[in-house]
Amino acid sequence: MHSCSLRRSGGCVDLFIQGTFHDLDQISLRIRYAQLLASQQLRDRATNELTLETLRIAHTDILSLGGEVGADIEVHAAEGERLKKEAVEKRKARQEAIAALGEDEALAEPSAKAKGKRKAADSDTEPEDSDEEDEEDKKIPKTPAGHEWRIKSKALFARRREVVLLKHQAELLLGDVSYVLQESTNEKKYYDAAEETRASFLRSKSSIYSTVTY
Numbered sequence: 430m431h432s433c434s435l436r437r438s439g440g441c442v443d444l445f446i447q448g449t450f451h452d453l454d455q456i457s458l459r460i461r462y463a464q465l466l467a468s469q470q471l472r473d474r475a476t477n478e479l480t481l482e483t484l485r486i487a488h489t490d491i492l493s494l495g496g497e498v499g500a501d502i503e504v505h506a507a508e509g510e511r512l513k514k515e516a517v518e519k520r521k522a523r524q525e526a527i528a529a530l531g532e533d534e535a536l537a538e539p540s541a542k543a544k545g546k547r548k549a550a551d552s553d554t555e556p557e558d559s560d561e562e563d564e565e566d567k568k569i570p571k572t573p574a575g576h577e578w579r580i581k582s583k584a585l586f587a588r589r590r591e592v593v594l595l596k597h598q599a600e601l602l603l604g605d606v607s608y609v610l611q612e613s614t615n616e617k618k619y620y621d622a623a624e625e626t627r628a629s630f631l632r633s634k635s636s637i638y639s640t641v642t643y
Contacts, residue, residue, distance in 0.1 A: 453591050456494070459487040460599055467606060474610070481606045488599045495592045502585050509569055509578055516570035590630075597626045 463483040466476055566582065569575045600623035607616035 453494070453588075453595065456487055456490050456595055459483060459490075460595065460602065463487065463602060463606075467602070477606055477610050481603065481610065484599055484603045484606065488596070488603065491592060491596045491599060495589075495596065498585070498589050498592055502589065505578070505581060505585055509566070509582075512570060512572075512575055512578060513568045516568075516572075516575075593626060593630045597623050597630075600626060 463480050466472070466480040466483065469476065472480075566579070569578055600619045604616050604619035604623060607613075607619060
């Protein structure tokens with residue numbers, strides 16, 4: 430990161446004020462820049478307004494990125510529903526096939542090899558059980574596709590968490606700067622938004638199926 434003086438036009442200010450960022454690192458950098466502006470002991474109204482504008486742009490970018498992440502999560506959750514439905518259909522088909530063998534074969538004592546094959550077949554569609562997973566997530570079958578789904582779930586949830594934390598940080602800072610500028614309406618709006626963001630995230634826990642307010 431290159432250094433520059435804190436001025437309203439040119440140099441670094443243009444870098445942080447112009448354009449729209451959809452990268453978490455860049456949005457975080459913009460928020461840090463606003464914090465640097467706000468940390469000056471002798472800052473005038475122009476500096477406070479620049480800080481406010483920088484944070485507003487960062488907040489807008491976060492909302493946009495949050496929408497993108499939310500859309501990805503919806504698609505991923507739909508894929509999880511498809512996997513669960515497919516597992517149920519496979520179990521039903523297997524049960525029907527066993528019933529179709531006839532009463533004699535159904536009552537016959539299966540060999541150890543047959544038991545092993547049946548157990549292996551069941552494990553392919555039975556949900557994994559993990560204390561760390563949400564109840565809905567546990568219904569995803571233990572198949573290669575189910576394993577990949579779980580890996581992607583963790584990545585999406587981690588990204589959602591980063592977005593929400595940045596959003597909460599920006600809203601708190603917006604409330605702080607609005608207070609300094611004596612804009613009571615905006616102060617309350619941003620502090621209320623920060624509280625709703627926090628509460629929404631806590632309600633979502635760790636399930637990919639849970640929604641977060643962006």
